[in-house]
Amino acid sequence: MAKTRASKWQLATVKEIRVETNRVKTFVLALPEWSPHLPGQHYILRLTAEDGYQARRSYSIASAPERKNLVALTIERLEDGEVSTYLHDFVKVGDKIEIRGPQGGYFVWKSAYKSPLWLIAGGSGIVPLMAMLRHRQQLQRPVPAKLLYSIKSPEDEIYGGELNQLAKKDSAFTIRRTYTQKIPDQWAGDQRRVDKIMLQEELAKFPSHPLVYICGPTTMVEFVAHTLVELGMPSVRVRTERFG
Protein backbone atom coordinates (compact mmCIF):
# COMPACT_ATOMS: atom_id res chain seq x y z
CA MET A 1 0.00 0.00 0.00
CA ALA A 2 1.29 3.46 -0.87
CA LYS A 3 2.39 4.81 2.47
CA THR A 4 2.42 8.56 2.11
CA ARG A 5 0.02 9.95 -0.45
CA ALA A 6 -2.81 7.58 0.37
CA SER A 7 -3.34 9.30 3.70
CA LYS A 8 -3.38 12.87 2.38
CA TRP A 9 -6.39 14.80 1.19
CA GLN A 10 -5.89 16.38 -2.20
CA LEU A 11 -7.99 18.64 -4.32
CA ALA A 12 -8.93 16.88 -7.55
CA THR A 13 -10.42 18.57 -10.60
CA VAL A 14 -13.35 17.06 -12.48
CA LYS A 15 -12.10 16.57 -16.04
CA GLU A 16 -14.98 14.69 -17.53
CA ILE A 17 -18.39 13.36 -16.57
CA ARG A 18 -19.71 10.38 -18.50
CA VAL A 19 -23.29 9.24 -18.27
CA GLU A 20 -23.23 5.45 -18.02
CA THR A 21 -26.91 4.79 -17.30
CA ASN A 22 -29.87 6.76 -15.96
CA ARG A 23 -28.55 6.36 -12.46
CA VAL A 24 -24.83 5.95 -12.96
CA LYS A 25 -22.16 8.46 -13.93
CA THR A 26 -18.40 8.23 -14.22
CA PHE A 27 -16.42 11.15 -12.85
CA VAL A 28 -12.90 11.43 -14.26
CA LEU A 29 -10.73 13.33 -11.80
CA ALA A 30 -7.28 14.85 -12.28
CA LEU A 31 -5.09 14.54 -9.19
CA PRO A 32 -2.24 16.89 -8.30
CA GLU A 33 -0.49 14.03 -6.49
CA TRP A 34 -1.52 10.93 -8.32
CA SER A 35 -0.07 7.59 -7.30
CA PRO A 36 -0.68 4.26 -9.03
CA HIS A 37 -3.44 2.16 -7.51
CA LEU A 38 -4.17 -1.54 -7.54
CA PRO A 39 -7.34 -2.51 -9.40
CA GLY A 40 -10.02 -3.06 -6.76
CA GLN A 41 -8.94 -0.16 -4.55
CA HIS A 42 -11.07 2.88 -3.78
CA TYR A 43 -10.81 6.56 -3.01
CA ILE A 44 -12.54 8.42 -0.20
CA LEU A 45 -14.34 11.51 -1.37
CA ARG A 46 -15.21 14.37 0.98
CA LEU A 47 -17.76 17.13 0.55
CA THR A 48 -17.86 20.25 2.72
CA ALA A 49 -20.83 22.57 3.17
CA GLU A 50 -20.42 26.31 3.75
CA ASP A 51 -20.80 25.92 7.50
CA GLY A 52 -18.07 23.30 7.63
CA TYR A 53 -20.34 20.26 7.76
CA GLN A 54 -18.67 17.36 6.00
CA ALA A 55 -19.69 14.04 4.54
CA ARG A 56 -17.49 11.40 3.00
CA ARG A 57 -17.95 8.15 1.14
CA SER A 58 -15.68 5.55 -0.45
CA TYR A 59 -15.96 4.89 -4.17
CA SER A 60 -14.30 2.16 -6.21
CA ILE A 61 -11.83 3.12 -8.89
CA ALA A 62 -12.95 2.13 -12.38
CA SER A 63 -9.83 3.12 -14.32
CA ALA A 64 -6.61 1.20 -14.80
CA PRO A 65 -3.42 2.41 -13.09
CA GLU A 66 -1.96 2.87 -16.57
CA ARG A 67 -4.07 6.04 -16.89
CA LYS A 68 -1.60 8.28 -15.18
CA ASN A 69 -2.65 11.37 -13.20
CA LEU A 70 -6.32 10.51 -13.55
CA VAL A 71 -8.78 8.33 -11.73
CA ALA A 72 -12.26 7.45 -12.89
CA LEU A 73 -14.88 6.84 -10.20
CA THR A 74 -18.15 5.34 -11.38
CA ILE A 75 -20.90 6.32 -8.97
CA GLU A 76 -24.50 5.22 -8.67
CA ARG A 77 -27.04 7.85 -7.63
CA LEU A 78 -28.80 6.54 -4.53
CA GLU A 79 -32.15 8.20 -3.85
CA ASP A 80 -31.23 9.11 -0.30
CA GLY A 81 -27.50 9.31 -0.98
CA GLU A 82 -26.08 12.34 0.77
CA VAL A 83 -22.96 12.42 -1.37
CA SER A 84 -24.05 10.66 -4.57
CA THR A 85 -27.05 12.97 -5.13
CA TYR A 86 -24.78 16.03 -4.89
CA LEU A 87 -22.26 14.52 -7.29
CA HIS A 88 -24.95 13.64 -9.81
CA ASP A 89 -27.07 16.78 -9.54
CA PHE A 90 -24.57 19.58 -8.87
CA VAL A 91 -21.06 18.68 -9.96
CA LYS A 92 -19.84 19.81 -13.38
CA VAL A 93 -16.61 19.66 -15.33
CA GLY A 94 -14.02 21.98 -13.79
CA ASP A 95 -15.33 21.64 -10.22
CA LYS A 96 -12.96 20.67 -7.45
CA ILE A 97 -13.47 17.77 -5.09
CA GLU A 98 -11.39 16.60 -2.15
CA ILE A 99 -10.26 13.00 -2.32
CA ARG A 100 -7.90 10.72 -0.51
CA GLY A 101 -6.46 7.39 -1.55
CA PRO A 102 -5.95 4.92 -3.01
CA GLN A 103 -7.18 2.74 -0.14
CA GLY A 104 -7.91 -0.92 0.39
CA GLY A 105 -5.58 -3.86 0.38
CA TYR A 106 -7.38 -7.15 -0.01
CA PHE A 107 -9.99 -6.86 -2.72
CA VAL A 108 -7.26 -6.09 -5.23
CA TRP A 109 -5.91 -7.90 -8.25
CA LYS A 110 -2.26 -7.83 -9.24
CA SER A 111 -0.83 -8.81 -12.60
CA ALA A 112 1.60 -11.06 -10.74
CA TYR A 113 -1.31 -13.38 -9.84
CA LYS A 114 -1.06 -16.20 -12.36
CA SER A 115 -4.38 -17.96 -11.75
CA PRO A 116 -7.21 -17.55 -14.23
CA LEU A 117 -9.43 -14.69 -13.18
CA TRP A 118 -13.14 -15.00 -12.53
CA LEU A 119 -15.07 -11.83 -11.91
CA ILE A 120 -18.66 -11.96 -10.69
CA ALA A 121 -20.59 -8.70 -10.59
CA GLY A 122 -24.06 -7.69 -9.50
CA GLY A 123 -25.19 -4.28 -10.79
CA SER A 124 -22.73 -1.50 -9.96
CA GLY A 125 -20.51 -4.14 -8.37
CA ILE A 126 -18.94 -4.21 -11.83
CA VAL A 127 -16.95 -1.03 -11.07
CA PRO A 128 -13.88 -2.38 -9.21
CA LEU A 129 -13.91 -5.42 -11.49
CA MET A 130 -13.75 -3.11 -14.51
CA ALA A 131 -10.53 -1.63 -13.15
CA MET A 132 -9.15 -5.18 -13.09
CA LEU A 133 -10.24 -5.84 -16.68
CA ARG A 134 -8.87 -2.52 -17.93
CA HIS A 135 -5.56 -3.22 -16.23
CA ARG A 136 -5.46 -6.78 -17.54
CA GLN A 137 -5.99 -5.57 -21.07
CA GLN A 138 -2.76 -3.54 -20.86
CA LEU A 139 -0.65 -6.57 -19.99
CA GLN A 140 1.60 -8.45 -22.39
CA ARG A 141 0.35 -11.93 -21.60
CA PRO A 142 -2.77 -11.64 -19.51
CA VAL A 143 -4.25 -14.62 -17.67
CA PRO A 144 -7.56 -15.96 -19.00
CA ALA A 145 -10.54 -14.13 -17.53
CA LYS A 146 -14.29 -14.61 -17.29
CA LEU A 147 -16.95 -12.20 -16.23
CA LEU A 148 -20.36 -13.24 -14.91
CA TYR A 149 -22.47 -10.08 -14.85
CA SER A 150 -25.91 -9.96 -13.27
CA ILE A 151 -27.91 -6.95 -14.42
CA LYS A 152 -31.50 -5.87 -13.76
CA SER A 153 -32.28 -4.66 -17.26
CA PRO A 154 -30.41 -3.66 -20.44
CA GLU A 155 -30.82 0.00 -19.41
CA ASP A 156 -28.96 -0.67 -16.17
CA GLU A 157 -25.91 -2.18 -17.77
CA ILE A 158 -22.70 -0.27 -17.09
CA TYR A 159 -19.74 -0.42 -19.54
CA GLY A 160 -21.72 -2.69 -21.90
CA GLY A 161 -20.10 -1.49 -25.13
CA GLU A 162 -16.58 -1.49 -23.75
CA LEU A 163 -16.99 -4.99 -22.35
CA ASN A 164 -18.14 -6.25 -25.73
CA GLN A 165 -15.11 -4.63 -27.37
CA LEU A 166 -12.78 -6.26 -24.85
CA ALA A 167 -14.30 -9.68 -25.44
CA LYS A 168 -14.20 -9.23 -29.22
CA LYS A 169 -10.49 -8.60 -29.47
CA ASP A 170 -9.40 -11.02 -26.74
CA SER A 171 -10.33 -14.67 -27.03
CA ALA A 172 -9.06 -15.29 -23.48
CA PHE A 173 -11.82 -13.08 -22.07
CA THR A 174 -15.48 -14.11 -22.11
CA ILE A 175 -18.63 -12.59 -20.69
CA ARG A 176 -21.80 -14.25 -19.49
CA ARG A 177 -24.64 -11.88 -18.74
CA THR A 178 -27.82 -12.63 -16.92
CA TYR A 179 -30.77 -10.24 -16.71
CA THR A 180 -32.90 -10.45 -13.61
CA GLN A 181 -35.86 -8.17 -14.37
CA LYS A 182 -35.99 -7.29 -18.05
CA ILE A 183 -34.17 -8.84 -21.00
CA PRO A 184 -32.88 -7.12 -24.14
CA ASP A 185 -34.72 -7.68 -27.43
CA GLN A 186 -33.87 -10.95 -29.11
CA TRP A 187 -32.20 -12.24 -25.95
CA ALA A 188 -31.66 -15.98 -25.82
CA GLY A 189 -29.33 -16.00 -22.82
CA ASP A 190 -29.89 -16.18 -19.10
CA GLN A 191 -32.76 -14.38 -17.44
CA ARG A 192 -32.57 -15.21 -13.76
CA ARG A 193 -30.53 -14.45 -10.70
CA VAL A 194 -27.10 -16.03 -10.48
CA ASP A 195 -27.74 -19.56 -9.24
CA LYS A 196 -25.86 -22.73 -8.44
CA ILE A 197 -26.25 -24.23 -11.92
CA MET A 198 -24.83 -21.11 -13.53
CA LEU A 199 -21.87 -21.09 -11.15
CA GLN A 200 -21.26 -24.79 -11.65
CA GLU A 201 -21.29 -24.43 -15.44
CA GLU A 202 -18.88 -21.51 -15.38
CA LEU A 203 -16.55 -23.07 -12.83
CA ALA A 204 -16.30 -26.21 -14.97
CA LYS A 205 -14.89 -24.12 -17.83
CA PHE A 206 -11.75 -23.26 -15.88
CA PRO A 207 -8.91 -25.75 -16.35
CA SER A 208 -7.64 -24.98 -12.83
CA HIS A 209 -9.05 -23.17 -9.78
CA PRO A 210 -9.55 -19.53 -10.67
CA LEU A 211 -9.07 -16.59 -8.35
CA VAL A 212 -12.56 -15.18 -7.82
CA TYR A 213 -13.61 -11.60 -7.11
CA ILE A 214 -17.27 -11.05 -6.28
CA CYS A 215 -18.78 -7.60 -5.90
CA GLY A 216 -22.45 -6.70 -5.60
CA PRO A 217 -25.33 -6.49 -3.16
CA THR A 218 -24.82 -8.38 0.10
CA THR A 219 -27.38 -11.12 -0.52
CA MET A 220 -25.91 -11.92 -3.92
CA VAL A 221 -22.31 -11.92 -2.69
CA GLU A 222 -23.22 -14.10 0.29
CA PHE A 223 -24.98 -16.59 -1.95
CA VAL A 224 -22.27 -16.74 -4.61
CA ALA A 225 -19.37 -17.03 -2.18
CA HIS A 226 -21.11 -19.70 -0.16
CA THR A 227 -22.10 -21.70 -3.23
CA LEU A 228 -18.57 -21.59 -4.66
CA VAL A 229 -17.21 -23.02 -1.40
CA GLU A 230 -19.88 -25.73 -1.59
CA LEU A 231 -18.73 -26.49 -5.13
CA GLY A 232 -15.23 -27.09 -3.83
CA MET A 233 -13.53 -23.72 -4.27
CA PRO A 234 -11.01 -23.08 -1.48
CA SER A 235 -12.22 -20.03 0.54
CA VAL A 236 -8.87 -18.32 0.22
CA ARG A 237 -9.43 -18.05 -3.54
CA VAL A 238 -12.73 -16.21 -3.11
CA ARG A 239 -12.51 -12.47 -2.45
CA THR A 240 -15.60 -10.46 -1.76
CA GLU A 241 -16.82 -6.90 -1.55
CA ARG A 242 -20.40 -6.19 -0.56
CA PHE A 243 -22.59 -3.15 -0.61
CA GLY A 244 -26.07 -2.52 0.69
Add this chain to the structure above:
Amino acid sequence: MHINPGFQGKRREDPEKAKRIPPGQHLTHDFPVLSAGPTPKIRLTDWSCSVEGLVQNPQKWSWNSFQKLPQKTYKVDIHCVTAWSKLDTLWRGVSIATLLSLAQPSANASHVIAECYGGYTTNLPLEDVMGDKAFIGLKYDNFPLTPEHGGPARLVVPHLYFWKSAKWIKCLRLVDKDTPGFWEEIGYHMYGDPWQEQRYGEDESE
Protein backbone atom coordinates in the same frame (compact mmCIF):
# COMPACT_ATOMS: atom_id res chain seq x y z
CA MET B 1 -10.71 22.27 3.32
CA HIS B 2 -12.59 22.97 0.12
CA ILE B 3 -16.20 24.15 0.19
CA ASN B 4 -18.44 22.49 -2.38
CA PRO B 5 -20.94 25.12 -3.53
CA GLY B 6 -24.53 24.06 -3.05
CA PHE B 7 -23.68 21.12 -0.85
CA GLN B 8 -26.08 20.96 2.09
CA GLY B 9 -25.75 17.41 3.30
CA LYS B 10 -28.08 15.65 5.62
CA ARG B 11 -27.77 17.38 8.95
CA ARG B 12 -27.69 15.19 11.95
CA GLU B 13 -31.16 15.44 13.32
CA ASP B 14 -30.17 15.26 16.94
CA PRO B 15 -27.13 17.06 18.40
CA GLU B 16 -26.88 14.50 21.21
CA LYS B 17 -26.51 11.76 18.63
CA ALA B 18 -24.06 13.84 16.61
CA LYS B 19 -21.72 13.90 19.62
CA ARG B 20 -21.58 10.13 19.51
CA ILE B 21 -20.43 9.96 15.91
CA PRO B 22 -16.64 10.03 15.49
CA PRO B 23 -15.00 12.26 12.86
CA GLY B 24 -15.45 11.13 9.26
CA GLN B 25 -18.30 8.77 10.14
CA HIS B 26 -21.95 8.90 9.14
CA LEU B 27 -24.98 7.23 10.65
CA THR B 28 -26.48 4.17 9.09
CA HIS B 29 -29.68 2.44 10.06
CA ASP B 30 -28.88 -0.78 8.19
CA PHE B 31 -26.23 -3.20 9.26
CA PRO B 32 -23.85 -3.42 6.29
CA VAL B 33 -21.84 -6.61 5.85
CA LEU B 34 -18.11 -6.41 5.23
CA SER B 35 -16.02 -9.54 5.03
CA ALA B 36 -13.03 -10.33 2.87
CA GLY B 37 -14.26 -13.70 1.69
CA PRO B 38 -17.00 -16.31 2.01
CA THR B 39 -18.97 -16.53 5.23
CA PRO B 40 -17.94 -19.73 7.05
CA LYS B 41 -20.85 -21.98 7.95
CA ILE B 42 -20.23 -23.36 11.39
CA ARG B 43 -22.35 -26.08 12.92
CA LEU B 44 -23.00 -25.55 16.60
CA THR B 45 -21.97 -29.14 17.30
CA ASP B 46 -18.57 -28.38 15.73
CA TRP B 47 -18.16 -25.00 17.36
CA SER B 48 -15.70 -24.30 20.11
CA CYS B 49 -14.10 -21.25 21.60
CA SER B 50 -10.91 -21.16 23.61
CA VAL B 51 -8.58 -18.88 25.53
CA GLU B 52 -5.00 -19.95 24.98
CA GLY B 53 -1.41 -18.76 24.93
CA LEU B 54 -0.04 -16.88 27.93
CA VAL B 55 -2.64 -17.97 30.46
CA GLN B 56 -2.41 -20.10 33.56
CA ASN B 57 -5.56 -22.15 32.86
CA PRO B 58 -6.25 -22.55 29.14
CA GLN B 59 -9.99 -22.78 28.51
CA LYS B 60 -12.04 -24.41 25.79
CA TRP B 61 -15.81 -24.37 25.57
CA SER B 62 -18.25 -26.29 23.43
CA TRP B 63 -21.36 -24.43 22.32
CA ASN B 64 -23.35 -25.93 25.19
CA SER B 65 -20.78 -25.19 27.86
CA PHE B 66 -20.35 -21.65 26.54
CA GLN B 67 -24.09 -21.03 26.94
CA LYS B 68 -23.73 -21.75 30.66
CA LEU B 69 -21.42 -18.79 31.19
CA PRO B 70 -23.11 -15.67 32.56
CA GLN B 71 -24.54 -13.45 29.81
CA LYS B 72 -25.23 -9.75 29.82
CA THR B 73 -27.09 -7.28 27.66
CA TYR B 74 -24.99 -4.61 25.95
CA LYS B 75 -26.24 -1.49 24.20
CA VAL B 76 -23.32 -0.01 22.29
CA ASP B 77 -22.40 2.30 19.41
CA ILE B 78 -20.33 0.68 16.67
CA HIS B 79 -18.08 2.32 14.10
CA CYS B 80 -16.90 0.69 10.88
CA VAL B 81 -13.72 1.87 9.17
CA THR B 82 -15.68 2.23 5.93
CA ALA B 83 -17.25 5.27 7.62
CA TRP B 84 -20.60 4.10 8.90
CA SER B 85 -21.59 4.23 12.54
CA LYS B 86 -24.59 2.64 14.15
CA LEU B 87 -25.91 3.79 17.51
CA ASP B 88 -27.48 1.79 20.31
CA THR B 89 -26.95 -1.66 18.87
CA LEU B 90 -28.36 -4.29 21.20
CA TRP B 91 -26.35 -7.41 21.98
CA ARG B 92 -26.43 -10.31 24.36
CA GLY B 93 -23.15 -11.97 25.15
CA VAL B 94 -20.43 -13.06 27.52
CA SER B 95 -17.95 -10.53 28.86
CA ILE B 96 -14.31 -11.19 27.96
CA ALA B 97 -13.59 -10.36 31.60
CA THR B 98 -15.49 -13.53 32.52
CA LEU B 99 -13.40 -15.63 30.12
CA LEU B 100 -10.15 -14.08 31.36
CA SER B 101 -11.04 -14.58 35.01
CA LEU B 102 -11.28 -18.31 34.28
CA ALA B 103 -8.16 -18.44 32.12
CA GLN B 104 -5.99 -16.22 34.35
CA PRO B 105 -3.65 -14.24 32.06
CA SER B 106 0.05 -14.66 32.81
CA ALA B 107 1.93 -11.60 34.03
CA ASN B 108 3.75 -11.16 30.71
CA ALA B 109 0.59 -11.26 28.53
CA SER B 110 0.20 -7.85 26.87
CA HIS B 111 -1.89 -8.47 23.72
CA VAL B 112 -4.61 -10.69 22.36
CA ILE B 113 -4.86 -12.24 18.92
CA ALA B 114 -8.45 -13.03 18.02
CA GLU B 115 -8.43 -16.13 15.78
CA CYS B 116 -11.47 -17.03 13.76
CA TYR B 117 -13.15 -19.67 11.67
CA GLY B 118 -12.21 -18.90 8.08
CA GLY B 119 -8.71 -17.81 9.08
CA TYR B 120 -9.31 -14.16 10.00
CA THR B 121 -7.18 -12.67 12.77
CA THR B 122 -6.93 -9.32 14.51
CA ASN B 123 -4.72 -7.95 17.28
CA LEU B 124 -5.70 -6.02 20.40
CA PRO B 125 -3.98 -4.79 23.54
CA LEU B 126 -5.05 -7.01 26.44
CA GLU B 127 -6.31 -4.05 28.44
CA ASP B 128 -8.76 -3.19 25.64
CA VAL B 129 -10.69 -6.40 26.22
CA MET B 130 -10.61 -6.26 30.03
CA GLY B 131 -13.04 -4.66 32.47
CA ASP B 132 -16.16 -5.37 30.43
CA LYS B 133 -14.93 -3.31 27.47
CA ALA B 134 -15.41 -6.28 25.13
CA PHE B 135 -17.62 -9.33 24.89
CA ILE B 136 -18.44 -12.37 22.80
CA GLY B 137 -21.73 -11.47 21.11
CA LEU B 138 -24.21 -14.33 20.70
CA LYS B 139 -27.41 -12.43 20.01
CA TYR B 140 -28.00 -9.28 18.04
CA ASP B 141 -31.30 -7.43 18.43
CA ASN B 142 -32.72 -10.36 20.43
CA PHE B 143 -32.01 -12.94 17.72
CA PRO B 144 -29.14 -15.40 17.38
CA LEU B 145 -26.33 -13.69 15.48
CA THR B 146 -26.58 -14.54 11.78
CA PRO B 147 -23.56 -16.02 9.94
CA GLU B 148 -22.93 -12.98 7.74
CA HIS B 149 -22.67 -10.80 10.84
CA GLY B 150 -20.29 -13.24 12.51
CA GLY B 151 -22.58 -15.88 13.98
CA PRO B 152 -22.72 -18.04 15.87
CA ALA B 153 -20.38 -15.87 17.95
CA ARG B 154 -18.24 -12.81 17.33
CA LEU B 155 -15.94 -10.70 19.39
CA VAL B 156 -17.36 -7.21 19.98
CA VAL B 157 -15.02 -4.38 20.96
CA PRO B 158 -17.22 -1.32 20.50
CA HIS B 159 -14.63 1.35 21.31
CA LEU B 160 -12.43 0.36 18.35
CA TYR B 161 -13.20 0.26 14.62
CA PHE B 162 -15.36 -2.72 13.91
CA TRP B 163 -12.77 -4.80 12.05
CA LYS B 164 -11.37 -5.47 15.54
CA SER B 165 -14.71 -7.08 16.44
CA ALA B 166 -13.72 -10.34 14.80
CA LYS B 167 -16.51 -12.42 13.29
CA TRP B 168 -16.69 -16.21 13.79
CA ILE B 169 -14.44 -16.14 16.83
CA LYS B 170 -12.67 -19.37 17.68
CA CYS B 171 -9.82 -18.49 19.99
CA LEU B 172 -8.41 -15.63 22.03
CA ARG B 173 -4.67 -16.13 22.13
CA LEU B 174 -2.77 -14.12 24.71
CA VAL B 175 0.72 -13.08 23.63
CA ASP B 176 3.50 -10.83 24.86
CA LYS B 177 3.88 -8.59 21.82
CA ASP B 178 1.71 -6.76 19.29
CA THR B 179 1.61 -8.64 15.98
CA PRO B 180 -0.54 -7.46 13.06
CA GLY B 181 -3.63 -9.46 12.12
CA PHE B 182 -5.31 -9.87 8.73
CA TRP B 183 -6.16 -6.24 7.92
CA GLU B 184 -3.36 -4.75 10.01
CA GLU B 185 -0.89 -6.74 7.89
CA ILE B 186 -2.11 -4.99 4.75
CA GLY B 187 -2.10 -1.48 6.05
CA TYR B 188 -4.87 -1.01 8.59
CA HIS B 189 -3.99 0.68 11.84
CA MET B 190 -2.61 -1.52 14.64
CA TYR B 191 -4.97 0.00 17.23
CA GLY B 192 -7.94 1.52 15.35
CA ASP B 193 -9.42 4.20 17.61
CA PRO B 194 -12.35 5.78 15.71
CA TRP B 195 -12.13 9.01 17.76
CA GLN B 196 -8.52 9.43 16.58
CA GLU B 197 -9.45 8.31 13.04
CA GLN B 198 -6.83 5.57 13.16
CA ARG B 199 -8.04 3.92 9.97
CA TYR B 200 -4.83 3.10 8.16
CA GLY B 201 -1.35 2.51 9.42
CA GLU B 202 -0.12 6.02 8.76
CA ASP B 203 -3.17 7.81 10.18
CA GLU B 204 -1.85 9.11 13.46
CA SER B 205 -3.80 12.26 12.81
CA GLU B 206 -5.63 13.84 9.89
